[in-house]
Each structure stands twice: as structure tokens, then as C-alpha cells.
Amino acid sequence: MKRFSFSWLKEGGVWLLILVLVGVEIWLIKDISSSIDEIKDLRLQTQETIYFFESLASLQKEKKEAERYFWRIYQLLPEEKDVFNLLSDLEERSRIKNLEAQFQIGDVKKKKELKWVEIEFALKGNFEKVMSFFKNLENAPYFVSFQIPRVNFLEKEGLYFFAGRGKIFLRNVQKNP
Numbered sequence: 001m002k003r004f005s006f007s008w009l010k011e012g013g014v015w016l017l018i019l020v021l022v023g024v025e026i027w028l029i030k031d032i033s034s035s036i037d038e039i040k041d042l043r044l045q046t047q048e049t050i051y052f053f054e055s056l057a058s059l060q061k062e063k064k065e066a067e068r069y070f071w072r073i074y075q076l077l078p079e080e081k082d083v084f085n086l087l088s089d090l091e092e093r094s095r096i097k098n099l100e101a102q103f104q105i106g107d108v109k110k111k112k113e114l115k116w117v118e119i120e121f122a123l124k125g126n127f128e129k130v131m132s133f134f135k136n137l138e139n140a141p142y143f144v145s146f147q148i149p150r151v152n153f154l155e156k157e158g159l160y161f162f163a164g165r166g167k168i169f170l171r172n173v174q175k176n177p
Contacts, residue, residue: 077171078142080108083117086142086168090121093140097133099125108170115172121146123162124154130162143169 078086087105094101106118123130137144146166154161 074171076141077169079171080115080117083108083168083170086117087119089140089142090119093136094123094133097125097129097136099123099129099133109167110172113172115170116167117170119144119166119168121162121164121166124157124159127160130160145169 083105087103090103091101094103100123102122104120106120108115108117123133134146137146144166146164148162148164150161150163152161153159
């Protein structure tokens with residue numbers, strides 16, 4: 001009688017075991033790789049959150065510093081009651097430069113935290129002196145913004161004529177820092 005040999009069964013079992021182990025290994029590698037991707041995403045989110053909070057803290061510190069400077073500058077702005085003094089100052093500055101000047105102050109305007117008085121002006125004189133007048137306003141004790149929509153050369157007189165509008169900024173309300 002022939003004996004039945006289980007060697008092929010043993011060999012098949014070994015192959016089956018190898019296949020199962022390779023499958024488990026592939027599954028574990030895939031699971032580990034997805035976990036690694038999740039960890040990378042979480043690390044990136046954590047870094048972004050840290051950066052956000054560091055930026056927020058920095059902005060809050062800069063805001064406090066900016067507020068200090070704002071109040072210093074704000075205190076330099078003239079009050080509404082000083083508008084006519086500002087007009088006198090502009091007229092005096094134009095006289096010093098030997099310019100013919102007309103200034104007309106309009107109504108006081110207000111928008112949110114800003115307050116200003118509108119001004120219309122007309123200047124006539126030597127080009128260099130007019131430019132010097134505007135340059136000299138950089139040292140004025142107030143903040144002024146001019147728009148010059150019209151510049152003409154008056155040939156008969158050999159002078160320039162400048163006309164435009166502007167704003168002189170004022171304190172809105174008295175606040176303490």
C-alpha cells in the first residue's frame with residue numbers, strides 16, 4: 001500500500017502562510033502610511049495654528065505701540081476752534097513767498113474717526129515760490145492735503161496760477177490714550 005504524502009499540503013500551507021503574511025504586511029504598511037499622512041497633516045495644522053497665535057500676539061503688541069503714536073500725533077492736530085488761526089497761517093506763509101493768495105474755508109466735515117475742514121485756494125506767483133510754499137507746508141503745525149486740479153501759465157504776467165481744494169485735518173473729539 002502506498003502511503004499518502006502530505007508534502008504538497010505542507011508546501012501549499014507554507015505558501016498560503018507566506019501569502020497571508022505578505023497581505024498582513026501590505027495592510028499594515030498601508031495603515032501606517034495613512035497614519036503618517038494624518039500625522040503630517042496634524043503637524044502642519046499645528047504649525048499653522050502656532051504661527052497664527054504668534055502673529056496675533058505680535059499684532060496685539062504692535063497695536064498697543066501704534067495707539068501710543070496715534071495719540072501723540074492726534075494731540076498735534078488742531079481743534080475746530082483753531083480753524084481761523086490756520087487760515088491766518090496760510091495767508092502769512094503765502095505773503096512771505098510774495099504770492100497772491102486766496103483761501104476759503106468751508107464747512108467742517110466728519111466721517112467716523114476723521115474730522116477735517118475743507119479749503120479752496122488760488123495762488124498766483126513765480127513757479128519756484130509756489131512750490132516753495134507747498135514744500136513749506138510740510139513743516140506746518142497741522143496736517144493738510146491739497147489737490148491741485150488747475151495750473152495755468154499767465155503769459156502776460158509771466159506767472160503761474162494754481163487753484164485747487166484741500167483738507168486740514170482736525171481733532172475729532174478729545175480722547176485720552
